[in-house]
Amino acid sequence: MAASESHTLLARPAFDRPVKLLIVVSPYYSDIAEGLLKGAKTELRAAGATFEVVEMPGALEIPTAIGISDRHSDFDGYVALGCVIRGETTHYETVCNDSSRALQLLGLQGLCIGNGILTVENRAQAEVRADPEGQNKGGGAAAAALHLIALARKWGSQSKGIGFKPHGEDTLIADQTNGSDIA
Template sequence: MATAEQHHIMDTPAFDKPVKLAIVVSPYYKDIADNLIAGAKAEAEKAGATVEIINVPGALEIPPAIRIAFRQSNFDGFVALGCIIRGETTHYDTVCNDSSHGLMLLGLQGANIGNGILTVETRKQAEVRADPKDQNKGGGAAAAALHLIALQRKYGAPNSGVGFLPRSNDDDESFQIA
């Protein structure tokens, strides 16, 4: 059983500038979502981050909602929270795969995302994983987003001047290399 396994948990990163997180959550299973949110908010608080909750109908709407916020607002990172419990049809596989794939694509585009969308076989598994006093997957997702924000801030230094400069009136060439 997973509760017997030992996992290394990294320390919460420290920040010298404010951090703003969007927690994008599907409250389809409201009690589970509420526990995921509680864990994520507690982890964000440890880092001194501010949090805004964005509710969407289901797990498939989480990646598009994050994309909207990533492109049109000033969040430093995102925490994706929800729960997908296997049912009697293949819809489970579609929702799990498409929501995960959507989040990964956004991450590769530069969005700092912690994925806390539970993909489980039973409600009991979801309850254990969502419980902030047990597996605390909401807190883990917030921690992942915070670590990515810290990494981005560490390596996201201002442009070092590599590339092309626009032509000035004094230049004989149409461009120059910086």
């Protein structure tokens, strides 16, 4: 059973300048959403991050809200929180697949998103995963966003350079084929 497995948790990243995140949560199952939100807020506060929370009707609207926010605000990252419980129709697969795919596409475009949208077979699974004292998937999603922000800041500050870089005399390399110097 997943509740009894142990998992490796990475050390919380440290930041040298403020971090601001948007938590987008669907309160469709309000008690599950509350647990996810509590875990996410606790993790972000422990990292010294600030955050805002917005609610969306369901999991399908979460990626759209993040995309709109990215175009119109200045958040460093995002935490997506919600829950989809399998029902009697194929709507479950549509919601799970499309919300996950949309978040992944936004991530591949450079957004730092922690995905805490639970996709479960039943309410009992959701309760264990949402519980901050249980699997704490809300806290895990917040931690994922923080790690992505740290990575983006690390590599975002490195310049790959454009065009030519001047070299001093000590950077000349001898061309072994014709004896001339190459800068």
